[in-house]
Amino acid sequence: MTMLAQAAHANIQLHVYDFFSDDTQVDKAVSELSAAKEGDKLHVLIDEACFYDSVDPTTLIEELSARVSDLHIWVTSLLYAKVPSVLQREDMTVPLRSAPVVVREVEQGIAMARSAVLRYTHPVIPAPGDGLEVTRLFHCGVAHPGSSPVDCYRCGQEVADILRRFGVGTRVSLFTNGPSPLSYRDVFILTESDRLRDKAEDPIGRLRSQASDFVRGLRNAGLPVCVRRFRNCSREEMKDTALAITDQITVAQPLAVSGLERKMVVWLRRPAEGEWDDSTCYLDAKDRLFAVSRSSTQLVVVDAPMRHDRSSFNYVGCFVIAIVLAVFLFWFFYYPRFFLCVVGNFSYCEY
Numbered sequence: 001m002t003m004l005a006q007a008a009h010a011n012i013q014l015h016v017y018d019f020f021s022d023d024t025q026v027d028k029a030v031s032e033l034s035a036a037k038e039g040d041k042l043h044v045l046i047d048e049a050c051f052y053d054s055v056d057p058t059t060l061i062e063e064l065s066a067r068v069s070d071l072h073i074w075v076t077s078l079l080y081a082k083v084p085s086v087l088q089r090e091d092m093t094v095p096l097r098s099a100p101v102v103v104r105e106v107e108q109g110i111a112m113a114r115s116a117v118l119r120y121t122h123p124v125i126p127a128p129g130d131g132l133e134v135t136r137l138f139h140c141g142v143a144h145p146g147s148s149p150v151d152c153y154r155c156g157q158e159v160a161d162i163l164r165r166f167g168v169g170t171r172v173s174l175f176t177n178g179p180s181p182l183s184y185r186d187v188f189i190l191t192e193s194d195r196l197r198d199k200a201e202d203p204i205g206r207l208r209s210q211a212s213d214f215v216r217g218l219r220n221a222g223l224p225v226c227v228r229r230f231r232n233c234s235r236e237e238m239k240d241t242a243l244a245i246t247d248q249i250t251v252a253q254p255l256a257v258s259g260l261e262r263k264m265v266v267w268l269r270r271p272a273e274g275e276w277d278d279s280t281c282y283l284d285a286k287d288r289l290f291a292v293s294r295s296s297t298q299l300v301v302v303d304a305p306m307r308h309d310r311s312s313f314n315y316v317g318c319f320v321i322a323i324v325l326a327v328f329l330f331w332f333f334y335y336p337r338f339f340l341c342v343v344g345n346f347s348y349c350e351y
């Protein structure tokens with residue numbers, strides 16, 4: 001850390017590489033980073049490396065070592081990668097980003113992920129408070145059409161109401177002598193759903209396809225919104241989101257904002273498919289680790305019932321209830337004396 005602190009006073013350069021989908025980026029990184037050395041010394045801090053099986057960080061590290069004699073390199077996010085033997089492993093288990101109330105929601109995901117992710121350890125210095133209570137909404141009932149919150153215009157409107165209640169974008173703090181009010185840029189709305197879409201227009205501005213109903217609900221409530229889908233963003237959009245340049249709410253898939261954080265996160269929880277089994281737990285755990293953990297202060301959860309439950313009630317459940325009711329009415333009108341005897345006392349039956 002001392003060396004990093006010394007480096008912090010030196011020449012700091014920001015380089016952005018896409019190791020995930022572009023194999024040529026490793027060669028580019030080796031070339032550019034080695035050219036940035038000062039004398040024989042180079043400090044490299046690679047955050048959110050996104051090395052997976054397809055891209056091995058060993059090549060980058062070995063080739064940099066060959067070109068820079070005094071190389072100091074620190075790499076994060078190697079959980080799913082082959083960690084080169086030259087790197088010393090350190091586990092970072094102290095939650096630093098989020099309030100305790102948010103950390104507990106993430107911990108549920110860690111518990112469901114079982115051994116894949118290390119459990120948190122308690123910080124040496126306790127947090128000054130528990131944080132703001134988690135706010136919960138429900139995508140449920142006849143007013144909420146669509147199979148999930150992202151397909152629901154009403155959910156968009158209700159989330160817009162919640163954001164206003166928290167004073168987002170109003171420039172007025174809810175607390176006397178409290179923290180500064182939230183801006184639109186302080187908010188992430190995250191959903192893993194593939195159905196997240198922004199509107200598309202042709203070159204002359206004619207609408208080709210509509211945005212997701214949830215996004216339309218937010219916009220029609222007067223909120224400035226941008227949509228970010230994983231691996232479907234331009235470099236300008238990525239930079240704009242990473243640096244929160246434009247004052248707008250970002251509705252995104254979690255991997256599109258990997259490594260970023262916001263004061264407020266609204267999590268559109270995916271409806272469970274069928275039973276609450278291992279695969280459902282895995283998906284919920286994944287969302288908690290990748291989406292909920294983006295929140296530093298305030299968490300809003302839009303919950304959704306299981307699709308299994310909704311379909312059972314709408315179709316099978318209603319059909320069974322209708323059959324039972326029809327049999328009962330038939331019995332009541334054609335054998336009323338029998339009905340009265342049963343309701344009263346069997347001993348008075350004379351039929």
Ligand SMILES: [Zn+2]
Nearest residue numbers: 139144152155
């Ligand atoms: Zn809804």
